[in-house]
Amino acid sequence: MEVAVLNSNGKETGRKVELSNAVFGIEPNNHAVYLDVKQYLANQRQGTHKAKERAEIAGSTRKIKKQKGTGTARAGSIKSPVFVGGGRIFGPRPKDYTQKLSKSLKKVARRSALSLKAKEQSILVLEDLNFETPSTKEFSNVLKALQLDGKKSLIVLGDSNKNVYLSSRNLKGSEVVTPSELNTYKIVNANNLVFLEGALEGIESNLSK
Structure with a gap:
């Protein structure tokens, strides 16, 4: 698949790059994409949720009323879950939500996600950017030129x-990553992928193995 190389003004440079069919042209495996996205989102969870149960509540252990003759249900402790301020029944406890996938499956998922974006024609290739100083305005102008x-x-x-990273940080909806930070969730979540020329070789060599 050939893609024209654009400059920072959104104009074609006259050059084209060939995207590897082994990475951008496979038959997408939707289930692999689902598993990788599910794993990424699960691994973002801290799992630190905790509620105090009956044994952890601070309070008197005195029997609050006599066992019989009150006409109401018997009650032995103010820390009972049926009273306001009592412990919670089966409350959440800290839990590790981490999931694991094999490296080969993760590569299949990323190739599938990239192939889906290629089919949707949502991939652009841009000349390497080089900002002398961080400039949100300059980065915003590049995005406008690319529509x-x-x-x-x-x-x-x-x-x-x-400098490019800092220039993009304040812009909602745009994210800058390096090839090592690229994952299936970020690929699927984006409407458009913009690859700088220098990124393609590393991505293709890593995912085509």
């Missing part, structure tokens, strides 16, 4: 670039 202003976009750099 991505206000859309969910994922920009993949070839190497870590602090």
